[in-house]
Amino acid sequence: MTERPLVLALALALLAALAGCRGEIQTHGSADGGHDAAPGSDVLAPDAPADQGAPGDATEVDAGAQEDGQQDGPLQDDAASQEDGQKDGPLQSDAQRDAPPQQDAGDGGTTTGFWITAYIAGWNLNAPPGGGYGTMPATDVDYTAFTHAILFAVNVQANGSLSGIADYDTMAPDRINAVVSGGHAAGRPVLFSIGGAGDTAFASAIQSGTRATLVTNVVNVLTTWGFDGVDLDMEPINSGDEANFSAFVVALHTALGSHTTPLLSRPLLTAACGGNATLFASIASYFDQINLMTYDMSGAWPGWVTWHNAPIYNGGHTFPSTGGPLPSAEGTVATHIAAGVPTAKIGIGIDFYGYVWAGGAGTPTGGVTAPFQQYTTDPTVTSNVAYADIMSTYYQASLRQWDTGAQAVYLSIDNTGSANDKFISYDDEQTAQAKVEYVKSRGIGGMIIWELSGGYRPSQPAGQRDALLQALRQAAGL
Numbered sequence: 001m002t003e004r005p006l007v008l009a010l011a012l013a014l015l016a017a018l019a020g021c022r023g024e025i026q027t028h029g030s031a032d033g034g035h036d037a038a039p040g041s042d043v044l045a046p047d048a049p050a051d052q053g054a055p056g057d058a059t060e061v062d063a064g065a066q067e068d069g070q071q072d073g074p075l076q077d078d079a080a081s082q083e084d085g086q087k088d089g090p091l092q093s094d095a096q097r098d099a100p101p102q103q104d105a106g107d108g109g110t111t112t113g114f115w116i117t118a119y120i121a122g123w124n125l126n127a128p129p130g131g132g133y134g135t136m137p138a139t140d141v142d143y144t145a146f147t148h149a150i151l152f153a154v155n156v157q158a159n160g161s162l163s164g165i166a167d168y169d170t171m172a173p174d175r176i177n178a179v180v181s182g183g184h185a186a187g188r189p190v191l192f193s194i195g196g197a198g199d200t201a202f203a204s205a206i207q208s209g210t211r212a213t214l215v216t217n218v219v220n221v222l223t224t225w226g227f228d229g230v231d232l233d234m235e236p237i238n239s240g241d242e243a244n245f246s247a248f249v250v251a252l253h254t255a256l257g258s259h260t261t262p263l264l265s266r267p268l269l270t271a272a273c274g275g276n277a278t279l280f281a282s283i284a285s286y287f288d289q290i291n292l293m294t295y296d297m298s299g300a301w302p303g304w305v306t307w308h309n310a311p312i313y314n315g316g317h318t319f320p321s322t323g324g325p326l327p328s329a330e331g332t333v334a335t336h337i338a339a340g341v342p343t344a345k346i347g348i349g350i351d352f353y354g355y356v357w358a359g360g361a362g363t364p365t366g367g368v369t370a371p372f373q374q375y376t377t378d379p380t381v382t383s384n385v386a387y388a389d390i391m392s393t394y395y396q397a398s399l400r401q402w403d404t405g406a407q408a409v410y411l412s413i414d415n416t417g418s419a420n421d422k423f424i425s426y427d428d429e430q431t432a433q434a435k436v437e438y439v440k441s442r443g444i445g446g447m448i449i450w451e452l453s454g455g456y457r458p459s460q461p462a463g464q465r466d467a468l469l470q471a472l473r474q475a476a477g478l
Helices: 005-017 063-067 079-083 094-098 173-185 201-205 208-225 239-256 277-282 329-339 387-393 429-442 467-476
Strands: 115-121 148-154 190-197 229-235 268-273 289-292 346-351 353-358 380-386 400-403 408-413 422-426 446-450
Touching: 115 289, 115 467, 148 173, 148 229, 173 190, 173 208, 190 208, 190 268, 201 208, 208 229, 208 239, 229 239, 239 268, 239 277, 277 329, 289 329, 289 446, 329 346, 329 429, 346 429, 353 387, 380 387, 387 422, 408 429, 429 446, 429 467
Parallel strands: 115 148, 115 446, 148 190, 190 229, 229 268, 268 289, 289 346, 346 446
Antiparallel strands: 353 380, 353 422, 400 408, 408 422
16 A cells, blocks of 8 residues: 555545544455454445354354353353363562563463453554554553554465555554554563455465465564564465465464564464364464454344344343354353363453444334344444444443343433434443453453554543553453
8 A cells, every 4th residue: 555645645635534444444344253344334234244154053153152061141150260270360469560571472471360462453553654644643552551462464465475564554664663662661562463354365375385485474574573473363264274274373383483572582473263263272282362353243134133242141142043042252262162272372352343233123112222132124233333433422321231141231222213223232341341350250361452443532631532441451450
């Protein structure tokens, strides 16, 4: 996306208009999960995406919970953690937390007991002059509020090369330098992500003829720019790609092993995982974090009901059409543990974006206003609406509801006329607390934030612009 001087002003205006985009500007969006969809622009069609499946299919959503006979509800004790050999240890003292991390990769790269890894979308990070567009100033990022940062993202090309690092691109040098220096000043490892939903060339680049080239280019970016690790976000990983992906992971892990980073004795290797539990179980030893993208978990597809974007539990609900369980973080975690992914390497997601369901008909309130409603006329669903926009556009205290069974928040808007009704699913400060408690009680490794600028509210007074992030920090004891 290198710009020529004569069209620079026009390009910047266009980029400013798109600054809220959730996913890589150069790639396709994804309405069914992952790290590459535009907020407020993806209206989900009634037809399910090809990889969504019918509700309640034996997919990698809640199958593990059913196979293990687990109850998908709030955990009552630490039994699951103990069975997996995990210890739910206390949070560190203030002195320990204030010390810069001196960690190796084997503990997920954190000394806090669990990780909070924050994605930072390059196109939303304002780092002038070369990265001088975006909704969140680079100087406003509080790196002490999480344990790791991932700058998102470098696209993979079919020949094993990577998308350019240049002024006015997503990965502008000013953005890279701002994040790396900011993270390191706070003692936080900074990774960069490759791929993203819709980066279809990834599958070509990891084939045998170009794999070594891709590994070399990834390592070059890491060493040239002072990163502390690499995050792999290949979406989707089709069954025919699994052998090549495994070989790529092994080759990259080996290459990284001969390097140190500004903070670590060995670079970290992490993954954003949207499924493929058996695959990730087979290569888990090469990863420091395997982060499950437990958001974008619902849509107005055939046979569906209204449901939360990123619930911890399914509250015991099943699809009326099939009897299969509704999706949840716990169901996804259980599936991966059952497949053999080590509990301590698993992370779940907290989403700084939400979903706005609107209209429809045939519910008890007319249009959609709550989770687990059946409808006779499909509602529209606008995906990936920033938390900041939800708060400024829709939020009123009287509209806010808490689903105890799902451990999820939503806004219920029951207006005159079905077409004006809304069900808005998002994560908030109470959700942050609940997800930290889940991570600790379940004995898993941590969580990811997708993505930091979604929670940034520039219209608020200084000190209140990242309230959602600060709530998560407080819950985690950072």
